[in-house]
Amino acid sequence: APEPALSPPGRALPYEAIPRSGRSAWLNLYRFWRSDGFQRFHLLMERSFQRYGPIYRETVGTYNSVNVLLPRDAAQLFQSEGIFPRRMGLESWIAHRQLRNHKCGIFLLNGEEWRSDRLVLNKEVISPAGTRKFLPFLDAVARDFVSLMQRRISKNARRSLTIDLYGDLFRFTLEASSYALYGERLGLLEESPDAESQRFIGAVETMLRTTLPLLFVPPGLVRWANARLWREHMAAWDTIFSHADRCIQHIYQEFCLGQQRKYSGIMAELLLQAELPLDSIKANIIEFTAGGVDTTAMPLLFTLFELARNPGVQAALRQEIAEAEAQGPRELSKVLNSMPLLKGALKETLRLYPVGITVQRYPTKDVVLQNYCVPAGTLCQVGLYAMGRSPQVFTNPERYDPGRWLSQEDNSFKALAFGFGARQCIGRRLAETEMMLFLMHVLRNFRIDTVSKADIKTVFGFILMPEKPPLLTFRPLY
Numbered sequence: 001a002p003e004p005a006l007s008p009p010g011r012a013l014p015y016e017a018i019p020r021s022g023r024s025a026w027l028n029l030y031r032f033w034r035s036d037g038f039q040r041f042h043l044l045m046e047r048s049f050q051r052y053g054p055i056y057r058e059t060v061g062t063y064n065s066v067n068v069l070l071p072r073d074a075a076q077l078f079q080s081e082g083i084f085p086r087r088m089g090l091e092s093w094i095a096h097r098q099l100r101n102h103k104c105g106i107f108l109l110n111g112e113e114w115r116s117d118r119l120v121l122n123k124e125v126i127s128p129a130g131t132r133k134f135l136p137f138l139d140a141v142a143r144d145f146v147s148l149m150q151r152r153i154s155k156n157a158r159r160s161l162t163i164d165l166y167g168d169l170f171r172f173t174l175e176a177s178s179y180a181l182y183g184e185r186l187g188l189l190e191e192s193p194d195a196e197s198q199r200f201i202g203a204v205e206t207m208l209r210t211t212l213p214l215l216f217v218p219p220g221l222v223r224w225a226n227a228r229l230w231r232e233h234m235a236a237w238d239t240i241f242s243h244a245d246r247c248i249q250h251i252y253q254e255f256c257l258g259q260q261r262k263y264s265g266i267m268a269e270l271l272l273q274a275e276l277p278l279d280s281i282k283a284n285i286i287e288f289t290a291g292g293v294d295t296t297a298m299p300l301l302f303t304l305f306e307l308a309r310n311p312g313v314q315a316a317l318r319q320e321i322a323e324a325e326a327q328g329p330r331e332l333s334k335v336l337n338s339m340p341l342l343k344g345a346l347k348e349t350l351r352l353y354p355v356g357i358t359v360q361r362y363p364t365k366d367v368v369l370q371n372y373c374v375p376a377g378t379l380c381q382v383g384l385y386a387m388g389r390s391p392q393v394f395t396n397p398e399r400y401d402p403g404r405w406l407s408q409e410d411n412s413f414k415a416l417a418f419g420f421g422a423r424q425c426i427g428r429r430l431a432e433t434e435m436m437l438f439l440m441h442v443l444r445n446f447r448i449d450t451v452s453k454a455d456i457k458t459v460f461g462f463i464l465m466p467e468k469p470p471l472l473t474f475r476p477l478y
């Protein structure tokens with residue numbers, strides 16, 4: 001076969017020369033729809049990288065994307081994101097906001113509108129100062145979770161507890177994020193959790209599940225083709241908004257009555273600062289409330305499972321926690337910063353189970369990826385799931401080894417689970433501290449075991465989740 005046409009040195013190959021997955025866009029869409037391809041989107045991407053190499057182009061229906069998986073290509077892509085980084089829009093979510101005449105939060109906004117809201121929100125939600133203020137709230141909820149488990153264990157003679165933690169983890173993350181956001185306990189970790197909040201958790205799950213088939217198809221078509229799915233999607237959104245409205249009303253009422261001076265959560269700080277109009281505060285708080293449940297519960301479940309099937313790692317973490325405690329009572333943020341192995345465990349979990357399976361950008365100027373010229377405005381995606389399991393990027397990728405993140409090797413652009421730069425996940429510090437505190441208190445009080453050592457199958461349901469939740473056993477250490 002003739003040698004592939006190599007471009008003269010220094011000249012990038014044309015865009016059209018990028019390897020393509022599947023010829024016909026519409027046949028791809030049909031195949032996706034039929035084979036439930038959306039649920040296995042991350043696995044299909046991994047296989048495409050194995051077939052076509054570190055860059056390929058795919059067209060599914062009206063959606064066209066250039067996909068990369070190597071850190072240096074991610075770095076190249078982020079260098080050309082401009083000052084208003086942009087991701088793929090979520091038409092069905094925007095359609096709901098327009099239909100109900102709600103403002104959009106920063107996830108759905110773009111350009112100047114996004115930037116002005118984001119800069120105000122950063123101060124309370126992701127800055128070190130903001131994080132230090134809501135940290136104690138998350139610590140209180142993590143301690144309550146341990147008490148809940150101890151109460152349950154004391155109720156059975158075997159002094160251990162084997163349960164499907166799914167529901168409890170959703171209650172924990174909603175309780176924790178709501179306390180940080182509203183300064184109010186929902187009481188989800190008590191014996192009889194509040195029914196309305198349970199309905200909210202269900203609505204977030206339904207909304208995320210019904211978002212999936214809406215991702216790649218214009219909402220107008222879906223409303224006609226599958227009215228029931230559309231109605232279910234809208235009803236879930238309405239439940240989410242009415243729950244958040246209730247919480248916001250409580251705060252707003254108290255805020256108008258008298259300005260208490262001590263910190264009482266992110267929402268109160270935003271009202272006090274008055275740098276955002278109330279309807280913008282509401283739109284963003286709703287995104288944080290709904291976006292703070294499944295996104296953080298799933299990595300906790302995956303971490304507990306990996307620690308259960310890697311007892312050596314679990315013991316090393318318990319040792320690090322004990323040493324951190326032995327240094328005497330200190331400010332919580334200092335305690336968390338003295339547990340690098342626990343931070344590495346979270347990175348390991350998000351490497352193998354990235355909640356958001358890709359990071360997307362539209363480059364604002366032509367960019368060269370893998371020596372191909374990609375024109376400005378082309379949707380580009382970094383395949384996080386494929387990157388995290390690629391032997392080209394990580395040695396022994398299948399091994400759950402938190403220590404790999406502490407070594408001297410260059411890990412830049414390898415830990416992208418929260419995205420990158422000015423548009424990275426604004427909930428990053430909330431999620432990280434919530435997970436660190438949860439694991440610190442749980443590992444200090446219990447040993448985690450699991451019968452099944454087999455890999456968990458994952459499905460993509462707008463967030464990456466287990467096909468079947470693993471059964472875990474909690475044994476008290478004392």
Ligand SMILES: C[C@@H](NS(C)(=O)=O)c1cncc(N2C(=O)c3ccc(Cl)cc3C2(C)C)c1
Binds near residue numbers: 288355356
């Ligand atoms: C899974 C990952 N997808 S991503 C952003 O990487 O493509 C992700 C990461 N961080 C937050 C989310 N959110 C949700 O889950 C969610 C639910 C309801 C609303 Cl109103 C807003 C949200 C956001 C977008 C905050 C989703």
